[in-house]
Amino acid sequence: MSMIWGMLPSVLMIVAPILITAIGGMICEKAGVVNIALEGLMAIGACTAAAAHVLMEGSGMPHSLSLFLALTMGLVVGGLFSLVHALAAINLNADQTISGTGINLLANGVTIFASQILFSADRTREFRMGMQTDALGIYPTAYIAIAVVVLSWFLLYKIPFGVHLRACGEHPGAAESVGINVKKMRYFAVVASGVLAGLAGGCVVLTQTIQYTSNTINGRGFIALAAVSFGRWRPLGVTGAALLFGTAQAFAIIANNIPALRVLPTEVFNILPYVVTLAALVLFSGKNYAPSAAGKAYEKGAS
Amino acid sequence: MKLSRQKFIQSDGAVSVMVVVLGFLVGTVLVALVGKNPLNMYKALFQALSGYNIDNGRMNVRYIAETLNYSVPFILCGLSMGFAKRVGLFNIGGEGQYIMGMTIAQAIALLGPRIPVMHWMFAMVGAVLIGSLWGGVVGILKAKYEVSEVVSTIMLNYVALYLSRIICLQLPGATTYKTANFPETALIGNAFFQKITNNSLLNNGIFMMVGAVLVYWFIMEKTSLGYGMRATGFNKDAARASGIPVVKSISISMAISGAFAGLAGGIVALGSFKYGRVLSGMDNYGFDGIAVALVGNCTALGTTLAGLLFGLLKNAQALMQGKQIPKEITFIIQGLIVIFIALRSALKLYQEYLDKKQLQKEVGV
Amino acid sequence: MSEYAIEMNNITKTFPGVVANDKVTLQVKHQEIHALLGENGAGKSTLMSILFGSYSADSGSILLDGKPVEIKNPNVATSLGIGMVHQHFKLVQNYTVTENIVLGVEPTKGRLLDMKRARERVEALSSQYALKVDPDSLIEDITVGQQQRVEILKTLYRNANIIIFDEPTAVLTPQEIDELMEILKKLRSEGKTIVLITHKLKEIKEVCDRCTVLRRGRCIGTVDVQDVSEQDLAEMMVGRAVKFEIDKPEQQAGRVMLSLQHLQVADISGALRVKDLSLDVHEGEIVGIAGVDGNGQSELLGAITGLLPLSGGSILLDGTSIGNLSIRQRIEKGLGYIPEDRKKYGVVGEFSIAENTALKNYYRDTYRKRFGILDFEAMNQEAENLIAQFDIRSAEGAKTNAGSLSGGNQQKVIVAREISLSPKVLVVAQPTRGLDVGAIEYIRKRIIAERAKGRAILLVSFELDEIMNLCDRIATISKGSIVAVNKQHEVTEYEIGLMMAGSKKEAAR
Secondary structure (H helix, E strand, O other), X not given: XXXXXXXXXXXXXXXXXXXXXXXXXXXXXXXXXXXXXXXXXXXXXXXXXXXXXXXXXHOOOOHHHHHHHHHHHHHHHHHHHHHHHHHHHHHOOOOHHHHXXXXXXXXXXXXXXXXXXXXXXXXXXXXXXXXXXXXXXXXXXXXXXXXXXXXXXXXXXXXXXXXXXXXXXXXXXXXXXXOOOHHHHHHHHHHHHHHHHHHHHHHHHHHHOOOOOOOOOOOHHHHHHHHHHHOOOOHHHHHHHHHHHHHHHHHHXXXXXXXXXXXXXXXXXXXXXXXXXXXXXXXXXXXXXXXXXXXXXXXXXXX | OHHHHHHHHHOHHHHHHHHHHHHHHHHHHHHHHOOOOHHHHHHHHHHHHHOEEOOOOEEOOHHHHHHHHHHHHHHHHHHHXXXXXXXXXXXXXXHHHHHHHHHHHHHHHHHOOOOOOHHHHHHHHHHHHHHHHHHHHHHHHHHHHOOOHHHHHHHHHHHHHHHHHHHHOOOOOOOOOXXXXXXXXXXXXXXXXXXXXXXXXXXXXXXXXXXXXXXXXXXXXXEHHHHHHHHHHHOHHHHHHOOOOHHHHHHHHHHHHHHHHHHHHHHHHHHHOOEEEOOOOOOOHHHHHHHHHHHOOXXXXXXXXXXXXXXXXXXXXXXXXXXXXXXXXXXXXXXXHHHHHHOHHXXXXXXXXXXXXXXXXXXXX | OOOEEEEEEEEEEEEOOEEEEXXXXXXXXXXXXXXXXXOOOOOHHHHHHHXXXXXXXXXXXXXXOOEEEOOOOHHHHHHOOEEEEOOOOOOOOOOEHHHHHOOOOOOEEOOEEOHHHHHHHHHHHHHHOOOOOOOOOEHHHOOHHHHXXXXXXXXXXXXXXXXXXXXXXXXXXXXXXXXXHHHHHHHHHOOOEEEEEEOOHHHHHHHOOEEEEEEOOEEEEEEEHHHOOHHXXXXXXXXXXXXXXXXXXXXXXXXXXXXXXXEEEEOOOOOEEEEEEEEEEEOOEEEEXXXXXXXXXXXXXXXXXXXOOEEEEEEEEOOEEOOOOOHHHHHHOOEEEEOOOHHHHHOOOOOEHHHHHOOOOOOOHHHEOHHHEEOHHHHHHHHHHHHHHHOOOOOOHHHOEHHHOOHHHHHHHHHHHHHHOOOOEXXXXXXXXXXXXXXXXXXHHHHHHHHHOOOEEEEEEOOHHHHHHHOOEEEEEEOXXXXXXXXXXXXXXXXXXXXXXXXXXXXXX
């Protein structure tokens, strides 16, 4: 039993970024836009945060300030990149899957390109010290994640803004007819998902590793996307889904502490989160719970 | 005048060319912005295409052959994505199907019977089969359980990567990054090519690729199977109501789609390398195949041309790096191209806007 | 105070490819019920959407009570006291009645939602105007008539003085239509000005004061309803004399071709929508299914065609059980289907006409060359034949892109395809929806022609006059089963209306 408690900090460390991204994806889809660029946006946030932090660290800035600024820059850049997707999907009626994929490919290139220019290598320079855990061994990212979940619940269900946003995803025609600006709402949602993904990317790189490489995000953005679907587009469900997937991913680390499992090659544990995600999608395909108008371009006047 | 402009916007080929040009333009600007000389980028591209080095006036045929060789997996992965897209599916699992194809080809090469010709044929068939299995699973999940192929293919990509490691680490002579050398009977190299192209890696894979392109075109445009698939891709409901077996069409198309990517993996494994590789990361042909298919508008000819372009880009990377231009600029250009393709619908909006203005003029507003 | 509550002067509005409104002028007096009459595509909805702020006119002016106004969006319209009850309800399915009524103007306590106050106001309005609804029901759980009342309450909640009704009776039973007519009169007596967009001449005569007629985007004229007959209105609407009756020769029906026995069908969420439905259709007869949308018609059609699985019962086509057969097998056994939603189930827009007419038999030997290659020339030839036979207007013949055809011509393509396959049983759903009068007449004539050839025809329609005029026998469906089957001319619209709502009448088979 104490072993499970011992696992908790590692699990939380891994769950936090996935959960933050998933909440962003949920808000985005609730407004009617599917954002598969979460992966690329996390990468951009991670690279920005890692690069910013190592540069500020080198210039002698106090540690916590550097971390704070690095995360902030990560979320700002994530938000900026998501504007591309927003413009394409909302104003230009582009195929949302294609534009999202394009951003993923672009992010792949831009991050390493920037590293080449800044550090003359295909990765950012290693920083000396990332985030530190608190007395319980938990990273601040876990608390950030919880705050994000609570804020999203409040935003979506307790104030008129959230009612309007959800209406845009269910029946944009109805929303437009009562004077809600569907385009503006969707822009907010997409940028929110970009900001959160960028923040989450920064969290990944500052808690789980020492630099950004092309392998840093490794599918977390897509796992977050699956968590939205598996969690049936509700904050509590998405939290549960993220916990499930994060635990699967944490297993690789945890397995080292369990003698019986140490004999298996590490690759088996690497596969686990992806297989679990796949199984979850098959067993609990919750297509019926998706916002009715998610993924469809909204054209004014189309009833 | 108006008619030709309208025809231009509606012509997919023209749009593709425009999109590529735009992508390069932005890439050029970016290179200049970070203080490098964009001209070097174009010199590298030119050398990769023609073999002619502008700086020192020397000609090396090998570059042309390498461009052709690199384009083989791009074209095949483009066919993979394109075939699925025609049926309405977004198969971004080409990477995983490619990896599985490569892995099985490597396994058969090292463990299979060393009979000339039969050996590499078995390996290739194995690659195609495992690729179609890896793709077919996605099709069934989508058709029967409505699981989004976008997420399932990505998951299977990572499963393939780690599964490949598990398998390859068990192969004869395996170290952390390679296996023992392949027996001669398993390789698909072509001595004639090697002679005339100054020892490039161009191999028999190119013939298989051409065959694959013809198969793609034939199935899609000429057979009743392709007809049913295209109907399903355009309007799944009408196709189903008209009796077209939609679940079967989707599953078969994903299987064929996976087969193309699996073949690509097999060709790269046995054509460009003398030993098996234990992968630590993805080759990215599968992902690039997405851009290839989109630029090529999912047609056989378009995909081939687009694949050649990407082969050119890849071949030029090392040359660019040598001229101080980070090779990642090619990834950026690819990403931009895909985003611009997504904006194809923006062109339609623009056309509607023009039509409306025209109509207003006629009505006298 | 100006004589007119609303004046829309010289309104012009264009969309890509079409002039929706061409210098239209509309004048509505205070406290009158004013009808806006026209065929599908005449421009009525567009004109009212401009009034409601959903679109902006390209040119022209709007005056409310004599004062010029600019209505940039629905918010502005609402603040000016204009409300709209849409034809396709703009209601969020999984929100409650209250949430929908207050959407966009939710009362708050500080920053937080105050749904209690919202609920109280909704209940007050509901009783003031005698519009009974349950404030806490979800929209997806209430009837269409109740949903319409929610739409009306939406406008009243926002203090509308001008209320626009867009084709309100399309989805109601005759009784519900009567109730709506009473509601309109009550609203008028409470001081509201009402514009009624419709193509139903009977309703105009029943409740409207004046009527403006639109045809192909142009205003034809405005009349006092009591001075004109339905025939006059029809002629203004279409531009020529219109025949209301349909020529249907007497005919003896043959043996049973389609037999539905104790059918049970569930919808996609698993709820049973067709419960113990039995019906026979004979050779050479047209059997109609009359009923309000949502009583199991869609599920019934799905089960017959094969789009939905059967939960119970059996379907026999010319004696053979087809309940377990695939869709393609049923088509091969002689089942034809003209679907309700032609864009979704009928045509593939990106295919040519030829590829569409071959959609159900492209795989057969007639189109197969060597090596499994499709014979596209043969397909084109067959399509050209059908285009000539069925008078399909197309820009480039068989190679024309089906998506570029008008609604009427798309429907003709579908009808041509089905008829060319010589089906034993033809299932037809809403065949004339959204078509202009010319196309409607043509389609109905074709259906009668197929009846003469001995086909068994099952017609599902929500237009009661269509059923009453075309069918030999009329089956009324309510809550998933057939309530009664009556011969044409032996039952009135009013009686069918009662049966639709659930009360049974003695069946005369």
